[in-house]
Amino acid sequence: MIVAMAGQPNSGKSTLFNYVAGYRAETSNYPGTLVRYLKSKVNLSGETFTLVDLPGTYSLISSELAELEARKYLLSGEVDVVVNVVDASLLIRGLEFTIQLLELEIPLVLCLNMMDEATRKGIVIDTEKLSEILKIPVVETVGVKGEDVYELFEKALEAEKFDLGRKPRFSKDVEDIIEYLSDKLLKLSEELKVPKRLLSKKLLENDDYFLKMIKDEAILNEVSKSQKALSEMHERPSDVVISSERHAPSMNIFEEVDRVEKAEISLRDRFDNILMHNLYGYLALLVILYTFFNIVFTLGGFLEGEILSLFERDLIPTYFKGLSYHFVSGLLEGVAGGVGIVLPYIVPFLIGLAILEDVGYLSRVAYLLDNFLHRLGLHGKAIIPIILGYGCTVPAIMGTRILESERDRFITATLTTLIPCAARTTKNLGIGGLFHKSKCCPWGIRPKSFCHWDCRSSSLKDAS
């Protein structure tokens, strides 16, 4: 049995996945692409099933590769149950995706995740009513705390017994056109193994992938005729009509099941007011980055000194004497240099960056620097791999995958190679030390190797 988890980005899908299956997950790529998904065997109350974590997708339209692959997988016929993970604090947006998933005609379980966040925003959701309206099981969870996660998957295993849910009806005139087009698509829908109503809606939404699948000229004509009829009736492009038709029931359902109480003004909002302020935000950015790099290099300098002295002073001279000392020290000092100079800086850097990412600061940085990066032809998000480049260039280039277009990824990857990584910075400062008399680095950053080289530079001078 295969259970697929589908949901919008940042809905906490992966947290739920890791909670039940993380430690033995295998990462796979969709054939021929760089789009990755996670897969794992899970044993739950005596039953074993395969859990698949699909890439986060906003909709079932194929505008991005990840979305297209996720949709292909959902339509492949392999999936027995879909668990739709929704950020409960963003229910309206989530429901639009849920309504699309219902069209797949696969048993569906709705998971309202991040309930704690929703409560903080003052959102109270009547889950029973929601379940009644959509005719699918609805489970509330808090993924980060593991609350009710097992209940969710137990429900998912039972989902075969449930019916396929109730799809909200669109307005009469739109339904008529969908109906008319679906009848024309009978053969194509069988060929592609896509439910005909889903297919006809996607075609009305101008879905590129499905449009290219149509070989028959007559059907293409029918599609464009229906698109035209729809847009003339509503005086809007046909894709807007369909998406509005999906938006309206989500709003209605939301209003029926949701009660908004007074939201707490959280600490986070207060922090945001400073961190994203037009003046203080940039000052805070400077202070935070300065502190961050200072901590990394101070800590790295300390660790480097310890590791190097462990090798050079303690280990090698104790165990090796005479000729073997010279032989072994030549070999081991090379290793010590690699381990002792590179790792002490990269490890604290990556840990620090992970903390900044997890508390959400990096997306604030992206907001603050968006304007500047736009001048380079990039998106604000590109700052994340660029900062990562100060730690190590390899993960930075791999990190460019978060950017949407090939062009942005290329520019950012090229730029990150020009940024001195932690190891290069230490070396640069060290070599700087050779030519610079003062023991103090202009930025207050003073790695151990700087000192190291500094001593050697004075001995060089003495010798000369």
Next chain:
Amino acid sequence: MLTLDRIGNKEKVKIVEILGGWFIRHKLTKLGIHPGDHVSVSKSGLFRGPLHIKVNGNEIALGRRIASKIIVEVVK
């Protein structure tokens, strides 16, 4: 014609229409922004930086160029 990028801080507006091609319309739909939605602008970035908006309980940072494709009317 009033567009979203010309809206000042703390103002509330309603989206009338989204201009631009399929890709922009689709991108905004994905972010939960539709014609008819009420939007409030919380902050706008320095030197015509991105807009920080609230729509349907969601907070989104939107670039100026895409905001200039969104026609709005001020809600009294």
